[in-house]
Amino acid sequence: xxxxxxxxxxxxxxxxxxxxxxxxxxxxxxxxxxxxxxxxxxxxxxxxxxxxxxxxxxxxxxxxxxxxxxxxxxxxxxxxxxxxxxxxxxxxxxxxxxxxxxxxxxxxxxxxxxxxxxxxxxxxxxxxxxxxxxxxxxxxxxxxxxxxxxxxxxxxxxxxxxxxxxxxxxxxxxxxxxxxxxxxxxxxxxxxxxxxxxxxxxxxxxxxxxxxxxxxxxxxxxxxxxxxxxxxxxxxxxxxxxxxxxxxxxxxxxxxxxxxxxxxxxxxxxxxxxxxxxxxxxxxxxxxxxxxxxxxxxxxxxxxxxxxxxxxxxxxxxxxxxxxxxxxxxxxxxxxxx
Amino acid sequence: xxxxxxxxxxxxxxxxxxxxxxxxxxxxxxxxxxxxxxxxxxxxxxxxxxxxxxxxxxxxxxxxxxxxxxxxxxxxxxxxxxxxxxxxxxxxxxxxxxxxxxxxxxxxxxxxxxxxxxxxxxxxxxxxxxxxxxxxxxxxxxxxxxxxxxxxxxxxxxxxxxxxxxxxxxxxxxxxxxxxxxxxxxxxxxxxxxxxxxxxxxxxxxxxxxxxxxxxxxxxxxxxxxxxxxxxxxxxxxxxxxxxxxxxxxxxxxxxxxxxxxxxxxxxxxxxxxxxxxxxxxxxxxxxxxxxxxxxxxxxxxxxxxxxxxxxxxxxxxxxxxxxxxxxxxxxxxxxxx
DNA sequence: CTGAAAGCGCTTACAG
DNA sequence: CTGAAAGCGCTTACAG
Numbered sequence: 001x002x003x004x005x006x007x008x009x010x011x012x013x014x015x016x017x018x019x020x021x022x023x024x025x026x027x028x029x030x031x032x033x034x035x036x037x038x039x040x041x042x043x044x045x046x047x048x049x050x051x052x053x054x055x056x057x058x059x060x061x062x063x064x065x066x067x068x069x070x071x072x073x074x075x076x077x078x079x080x081x082x083x084x085x086x087x088x089x090x091x092x093x094x095x096x097x098x099x100x101x102x103x104x105x106x107x108x109x110x111x112x113x114x115x116x117x118x119x120x121x122x123x124x125x126x127x128x129x130x131x132x133x134x135x136x137x138x139x140x141x142x143x144x145x146x147x148x149x150x151x152x153x154x155x156x157x158x159x160x161x162x163x164x165x166x167x168x169x170x171x172x173x174x175x176x177x178x179x180x181x182x183x184x185x186x187x188x189x190x191x192x193x194x195x196x197x198x199x200x201x202x203x204x205x206x207x208x209x210x211x212x213x214x215x216x217x218x219x220x221x222x223x224x225x226x227x228x229x230x231x232x233x234x235x236x237x238x239x240x241x242x243x244x245x246x247x248x249x250x251x252x253x254x255x256x257x258x259x260x261x262x263x264x265x266x267x268x269x270x271x272x273x274x275x276x277x278x279x280x281x282x283x284x285x286x287x288x289x290x291x292x293x294x295x296x297x298x299x300x301x302x303x304x305x306x307x308x309x310x311x312x313x314x315x316x317x318x319x320x321x322x323x324x325x326x327x328x329x330x331x332x333x334x335x336x337x338x
Numbered sequence: 339x340x341x342x343x344x345x346x347x348x349x350x351x352x353x354x355x356x357x358x359x360x361x362x363x364x365x366x367x368x369x370x371x372x373x374x375x376x377x378x379x380x381x382x383x384x385x386x387x388x389x390x391x392x393x394x395x396x397x398x399x400x401x402x403x404x405x406x407x408x409x410x411x412x413x414x415x416x417x418x419x420x421x422x423x424x425x426x427x428x429x430x431x432x433x434x435x436x437x438x439x440x441x442x443x444x445x446x447x448x449x450x451x452x453x454x455x456x457x458x459x460x461x462x463x464x465x466x467x468x469x470x471x472x473x474x475x476x477x478x479x480x481x482x483x484x485x486x487x488x489x490x491x492x493x494x495x496x497x498x499x500x501x502x503x504x505x506x507x508x509x510x511x512x513x514x515x516x517x518x519x520x521x522x523x524x525x526x527x528x529x530x531x532x533x534x535x536x537x538x539x540x541x542x543x544x545x546x547x548x549x550x551x552x553x554x555x556x557x558x559x560x561x562x563x564x565x566x567x568x569x570x571x572x573x574x575x576x577x578x579x580x581x582x583x584x585x586x587x588x589x590x591x592x593x594x595x596x597x598x599x600x601x602x603x604x605x606x607x608x609x610x611x612x613x614x615x616x617x618x619x620x621x622x623x624x625x626x627x628x629x630x631x632x633x634x635x636x637x638x639x640x641x642x643x644x645x646x647x648x649x650x651x652x653x654x655x656x657x658x659x660x661x662x663x664x665x666x667x668x669x670x671x672x673x674x675x676x
Numbered sequence: 677c678t679g680a681a682a683g684c685g686c687t688t689a690c691a692g
Numbered sequence: 693c694t695g696a697a698a699g700c701g702c703t704t705a706c707a708g
Contacts, residue, residue: 003453005685016695021687029693048453052393053685056700061390072419074412074618081410084436088447093433093455098422109426115341115386117431225622251622258624280412281619284563284589286596343701354679359703367677391701394684 082297151193168201228255268336287333420635459645489531506539566593606674625671
């Protein structure tokens with residue numbers, strides 16, 4: 001199958017390659033009739049520009065990178081899907097690059113993909129969006145990037161968030177409205193800045209209700225199902241048993257739920273449990289977990305839009321490229337009156 | 339940051355660009371001293387070949403595509419991760435392309451990525467690996483591909499499987515060994531050829547045990563949690579209640595489990611439930627689901643190896659490129675004696 | 677074992 | 693509004 005090149009189109013349309021180039025890139029300064037003819041020929045010949053030739057001569061690759069810690073998680077799948085669909089809309093392609101900071105030499109892997117692939121931009125998911133060394137590598141390579149849920153609004157890059165603090169506050173208020181007073185909290189790992197924001201939201205809502213936080217009922221997990229299982233035990237062993245457990249993510253909430261079931265503690269009658277994330281498992285549990293839906297796909301899509309926007313490539317420091325997207329409370333069976 | 343090119347390396351090493359090219363591509367016919375010098379200079383200058391220039395002049399892109407129906411599923415995440423890591427080993431990159439056959443014009447999307455990206459090869463996941471029209475597009479474009487779990491061994495492409503039939507047989511034998519006789523079966527959708535193979539395995543094991551299959555306890559689901567929920571109801575309403583339910587995937591098994599819990603049917607005391615897949619939710623449920631682990635990441639990695647193998651690119655019809663990988667039974671709490 | 681020349685398929689920068 | 697020339701950074705095919 002002979003590949004059709006820009007020359008073939010040009011010859012058939014009776015114009016120069018440059019004119020064809022103008023048409024396929026949507027540039028101005030082409031007479032309407034000529035534009036039409038070229039478009040017709042492109043369609044007839046089923047011509048597709050060679051992405052490599054284009055990248056080689058221009059400085060753009062039409063490739064975006066998604067850099068992520070754990071690409072197997074359900075979280076990663078949502079982020080990736082959002083990014084993928086938006087890339088497609090924009091005629092970009094997406095390359096997913098796992099970043100395993102446990103492994104020696106991970107920095108070289110990142111550099112290699114930046115220089116070998118000439119990425120036009122990168123999306124950095126949490127928690128690596130908070131890694132200063134990683135950000136430095138992108139800055140050195142001159143690759144613009146957008147962060148998803150970083151700890152602080154960056155000065156010279158784009159960022160997309162949801163309001164973790166507010167969301168955790170709403171969840172706490174909801175538990176309070178159900179009459180709960182002894183609300184235990186399972187923290188996420190310190191490496192994820194979102195867990196601190198969620199804890200703040202919880203504390204603020206407790207304080208606003210005039211309630212003291214019982215620090216004995218505040219335990220740190222690592223976002224894993226297993227840690228929810230174990231910390232659930234500790235919380236149910238407390239002298240003043242909590243009537244509700246607010247876990248910093250769904251996996252830990254699920255662990256706590258299983259612990260409750262094992263010990264014969266009825267959920268939600270004797271204990272309410274809620275999480276954060278709205279992962280698939282939160283729906284597959286019984287009772288289903290009350291949680292916060294994060295706009296993961298939407299944040300990723302927004303990140304793509306920012307990277308592709310010419311204005312962003314000119315001025316990454318413009319605050320317009322720092323976006324906050326809406327979350328949603330998902331009320332389900334795992335929470336009930338105190 | 340001025341990018342380092344092959345000429346810079348050549349100049350500094352005192353050789354021609356062609357010699358540098360030989361060294362970085364690991365070709366023969368370079369004197370050891372010279373090879374060493376070049377390698378040293380490459381390291382000093384931190385030189386990375388420009389993937390686009392390389393692709394443009396050779397006919398290779400060093401890019402592999404993963405074509406998948408539903409890129410958000412846990413299944414997709416596993417397949418993708420396996421492919422990603424192996425691509426990295428092989429110095430290839432992976433591009434994930436969702437194929438939504440519900441959407442008009444999906445064929446053009448596929449063609450566009452094949453011709454625009456000049457993929458060196460493609461991995462096709464189920465169920466689209468069984469779509470003749472899709473395979474035709476790849477064949478027309480001359481892009482070699484490897485199928486994951488297709489219905490039949492292809493003649494002119496690679497393929498990687500697990501033995502769904504044998505695995506389902508083993509699971510059925512396990513249930514039989516626990517003393518179960520009334521074993522209901524929840525089928526998967528007809529669009530997934532694996533579900534037919536699993537059903538065959540179940541039927542064969544029942545037959546081998548001299549048991550007739552109760553066709554009333556054989557219901558078709560669509561692999562969704564919801565269908566497990568609904569079909570679980572029907573099965574528990576049967577006049578002859580089954581003592582075990584074998585669902586064709588974990589999501590449906592989880593649905594059936596929730597139904598049992600809602601109705602107060604104790605699992606596994608009054609009812610055993612098992613699934614197929616070993617998704618994350620199967621561990622987050624209580625009791626945890628007995629299931630079959632599919633070697634998803636391993637199959638994807640093997641697919642990458644096949645695509646990258648020069649022998650494959652010469653002769654796709656070689657039966658050596660049809661591989662069967664091992665599965666594993668995962669015994670957990672959702673199954674017990676009849 | 678090594679290199680000079682030509683070319684991959686586009687775009688950039690410049691003319692007209 | 694349109695095009696001829698040069699070049700992006702490599703590899704292929706050919707010499708020597």
